[in-house]
Amino acid sequence: MRWELVAFDLDNTLFSHEDAFECAIKQCFKIFQDKTNTHLHTVDEDTFFSLFKFNCDNYWEDYEQDKLTRSEYRRKRFCKTMTALELPATNNLADAFHHYYDSIVDDYSVPFPGLQDLLQAISNQQVKLAIMTNGNVKTQFNKIKKLGILQAFERKNIFISEEIGFTKPDKQFFKWVETELNVFSSRCIFVGDSWELDVVGAVDAGWEAIFFNNRGEQRTTSHPVLKEVTTFKDLKSELIRLVTEGRTL
Ligand SMILES: [Mg+2]
Incomplete structure (x- = not known):
């Protein structure tokens, strides 16, 4: 039996959001140093970033x-960091910081090496491709454009939570x-790096899931997956094998 659809999460699945995130956050902090109080200059961007990253994970x-x-999550990670560094911390500042971040982060995104070949190989097997991502339409769409993969996906195959009104892991998404896309749940594969958002959502909706665990995340439920991979290279060979062989289970 043929697979009908391979759908991907975007951030940390098609590109390393971690790398783009670090460069963009440091750039935001640099700009903020210039726009706010001068005593911000006493903190360098590496110090700010390591504490900010700690609060993100926390x-x-x-x-x-x-x-x-x-929005609460973003305010919290920003304000906790600023307070610890004895810098001004308000929700307004947090919102402005992230507004600027959203406007530049896609400039720092590059696809995982081999992504284009993978998308082409899936298309060659007459299997549909989609992206399903949580977030803001403009930001997410710009990222896809900047990654240079827009031509591999039709616009109608790009699903962004803000636009459709459902957010992963909601199975309505x-x-x-x-x-x-007129496909059967049992013939769809979803690929994502978040157990809770991607794997749980897909499996609850009756899809098969591949867990692209590139950050050593722990499984928090007993949802079954087709496969767990830790590198993009392994993800690529696994997907090519699956679409070539078809659904054999
Ligand atoms: Mg992700």
């Missing part, structure tokens, strides 16, 4: 488990895509 679970909204 509150990530609360965000993933819906204890914090996206996956059901929406099935209807739009």
